């Protein structure tokens with residue numbers, strides 16, 4: 215990265231002038247506190263990640279999957295971080311940074327609700343008022359997380375524009391910030407947005423691969439041949455890749471959501487997927503030049519994925535650059551494969567993954583032959599939040615994995631999916 | 635037509651989203667604003683992610699996009715428009731960047747110049763990222779307007795001063811666009827900060843009435859920019875299915891009120907100021 219926040223031709227700061235002073239202030243705070251550990255910021259964060267967050271998270275061998283795929287499969291368990299996903303690494307880091315900067319209020323967008331949940335928890339932990347913007351579609355499909363945020367004392371504000379998903383939630387949070395920038399900090403939830411967010415969010419998540427690289431050397435006695443992580447904006451992805459990026463023998467795979475199809479309906483402005491790295495092209499969205507799903511005119515498309523956390527028309531500029539350079543392989547799996555992988559991991563290994571995470575396991579199922587002898591996957595989050603969606607989506611297709619829903623029919627005469 | 639020509643006396647600069655609620659109606663509405671005394675007109679090219687807009691203009695953009703507005707149609711619209719005042723294209727950078735076969739802003743600027751656009755306001759393009767667009771504007775003789783926010787100070791002002799031409803857009807308050815009642819305390823402070831700039835200063839964000847325009851001009855502005863209060867008239871007409879001619883008349887009347895207010899404001903300015 216250069217000092218102006220560009221990654222090759224990607225990155226930059228495409229935001230309204232009103233926000234620029236805040237972004238300059240944040241860049242300065244990022245350099246002082248995060249990079250240079252001024253006032254012991256990093257030490258305090260690290261302590262809190264241990265005492266409050268539960269770090270380090272374990273890394274372990276997946277015995278059944280190793281046998282199934284005839285190679286060594288390891289899992290990095292970010293699902294065991296407090297809150298149930300990697301998101302707390304960044305949320306706690308940024309709430310703490312906001313405190314160091316003297317800010318008085320936190321705002322954030324959320325898609326799956328995991329970033330919102332992590333932010334609400336971190337804000338409660340550090341005693342900061344917090345407002346979370348969430349698209350109405352996502353509110354409907356991630357209800358447990360909505361309750362969790364509100365239980366932690368956060369205000370959850372529905373966003374009703376567009377399709378009511380992550381893209382609209384980010385736009386609306388930026389609008390709030392433009393009005394409240396003097397005392398409010400915006401905690402963006404992935405490695406997207408204007409500089410310094412992509413670099414800073416990556417640095418907060420780099421702890422994942424700092425631990426995982428050591429743990430691999432200890433547990434497996436060697437570095438992995440392949441590292442897999444799902445990618446929406448790409449924060450768990452870059453966090454998992456960061457310490458492996460200079461290891462030449464380690465292949466890095468960013469697994470995006472193929473949705474229902476990789477094709478695009480330009481007239482309707484809809485891409486029924488979120489495979490931005492594979493199918494998007496260069497554009498400017500939410501403050502950064504990066505790969506985006508857009509039509510020929512540059513209007514941003516409505517994306518789709520069964521998993522709310524991957525359902526986004528943009529992606530982190532740094533990841534886009536690493537894909538262009540060939541350091542990261544951009545791959546994708548569709549909704550069906552992700553659902554099947556969700557059930558498979560739950561049954562084979564006793565780990566219920568987030569639907570986002572399940573995409574990485576879908577890729578493992580389909581392409582394990584190409585992945586070398588030792589593979590490590592980032593389990594970016596746990597799947598409790600997705601159970602309602604999974605029950606509905608499993609019913610509506612003919613999957614040969616996962617429990618049947620007969621039990622519900624026998625008991626109640628109706629199923630969870632039908633009463634909505 | 636060069637933009638600063640519009641500021642000979644206190645200028646009234648209206649904004650509408652082009653294509654809201656339809657191409658044909660929008661043509662009539664823009665012409666009505668010119669008839670009502672607009673000195674320059676900001677023509678919004680609708681973008682799907684308008685992060686600087688409040689709910690009023692967001693809705694206008696949605697209506698225009700749903701009615702089929704695209705950059706190509708927008709340029710046809712501007713070419714067809716029969717008005718005699720400078721025209722400013724207000725849009726977001728991705729549409730500027732993507733237009734035409736080569737990457738970068740040049741093809742968009744070239745086409746805009748062809749159809750008679752005099753300059754640009756791009757709310758998501760701060761001075762830091764503006765060099766390629768500034769260059770293209772220079773090549774085709776167009777102006778590039780920047781927004782001075784209440785939070786803009788020091789070096790940021792200097793950088794903007796270097797790039798700006800046509801007029802400077804003084805953002806009257808923090809936040810997004812949208813009509814409000816009161817005159818913001820920020821306005822005077824911002825105007826004072828750039829008092830020695832040699833470009834006209836137009837204040838926008840939240841101006842709603844003639845009295846409001848008057849107070850802003852008497853505070854030292856060279857003009858007022860009004861968007862949401864006009865878009866509200868378009869939206870109401872659309873919701874009530876009012877005839878296009880009736881809505882156009884309302885817009886013309888509102889334009890007169892705002893223009894008169896701006897002119898009154900000059901009368902109140904202390905002589906020599």
Ligand SMILES: Cc1ncc(COP(=O)(O)O)c(C=O)c1O
Pocket residue numbers: 299300325326327328329403404405444445446447448449450451522523524568570571594595596
């Ligand atoms: C568990 C989990 N994994 C992954 C993601 C995708 O985000 P990112 O690509 O930034 O890691 C999310 C987002 O909500 C998530 O909740």
